[in-house]
Amino acid sequence: MISVQHVKKSFGKVQAVKDISFMAHDGQITGILGPNGAGKTTTLRMIYTVLRPDAGSVTVDGFDAVRQSQEVRQRIGALTDSHGIYPRLTARENIRYFGRLHGLEGRALEERIEALTALLDMQDFIDRRAEGFSSGQRVKVCIARALAHNPQNVLLDEPTNGLDVMSTRSMREFIRRLREEGKCVLFSSHIMQEVTALCDQIVIIANGLVTASGTPDEIRQVTGKENLEDAFVAAIGSEEGLIK
Numbered sequence: 001m002i003s004v005q006h007v008k009k010s011f012g013k014v015q016a017v018k019d020i021s022f023m024a025h026d027g028q029i030t031g032i033l034g035p036n037g038a039g040k041t042t043t044l045r046m047i048y049t050v051l052r053p054d055a056g057s058v059t060v061d062g063f064d065a066v067r068q069s070q071e072v073r074q075r076i077g078a079l080t081d082s083h084g085i086y087p088r089l090t091a092r093e094n095i096r097y098f099g100r101l102h103g104l105e106g107r108a109l110e111e112r113i114e115a116l117t118a119l120l121d122m123q124d125f126i127d128r129r130a131e132g133f134s135s136g137q138r139v140k141v142c143i144a145r146a147l148a149h150n151p152q153n154v155l156l157d158e159p160t161n162g163l164d165v166m167s168t169r170s171m172r173e174f175i176r177r178l179r180e181e182g183k184c185v186l187f188s189s190h191i192m193q194e195v196t197a198l199c200d201q202i203v204i205i206a207n208g209l210v211t212a213s214g215t216p217d218e219i220r221q222v223t224g225k226e227n228l229e230d231a232f233v234a235a236i237g238s239e240e241g242l243i244k
Contacts, residue, residue: 005057018208032188034205040188048107077146078155099148116144136167156187206236
């Protein structure tokens with residue numbers, strides 16, 4: 001479970017996150033939705049300990065992201081907005097390297113790699129060098145290395161960005177499987193269809209603030225809109241917060 005409480009973050013005079021609070025629960029998919037520059041990626045970076053909040057708190061499974069950052073990292077797998085992988089290594093070697101960084105070795109690591117290879121349907125390219133991989137193949141390798149240590153909490157920053165239709169469908173099915181396994185899944189997106197298809201809970205962020213949060217039906221109800229896209233437009237026009 002991930003808890004974000006009244007976090008704030010500024011870069012010089014730019015206040016990227018003004019005051020954001022929400023909870024993401026195990027066995028659910030929580031979507032962070034907002035326009036570009038809303039503060040989504042900055043918030044995710046504070047959760048997976050790359051950035052320290054100026055104020056407020058972030059906890060993951062009860063561990064504080066600032067004071068207990070190592071414990072938090074062990075409980076999070078993050079697919080960031082930077083999908084860089086080592087091109088001279090094979091897919092398997094990329095995953096193995098990150099598994100070792102998390103302390104996995106030997107048979108346990110190799111069995112985990114085989115399980116992820118099957119789960120993400122990577123058999124055709126698992127032993128190929130990453131140089132020349134398609135966008136979908138690169139994203140699968142990045143997800144596999146993020147999940148090498150089998151974390152309970154999974155953070156995905158626009159995971160379908162740049163993928164074709166079939167790869168996008170495959171990614172959505174994979175995210176649903178994570179929910180079925182009881183994982184806490186938190187992902188950011190600006191694709192309304194994706195959010196509608198996947199999310200149990202939605203947090204809408206605009207100008208560094210949470211302007212609405214709840215189930216898709218709750219957000220539609222409170223905004224008085226019949227579809228989620230219209231509800232999103234209505235929500236980002238309010239900085240007071242529609243659902244507290």
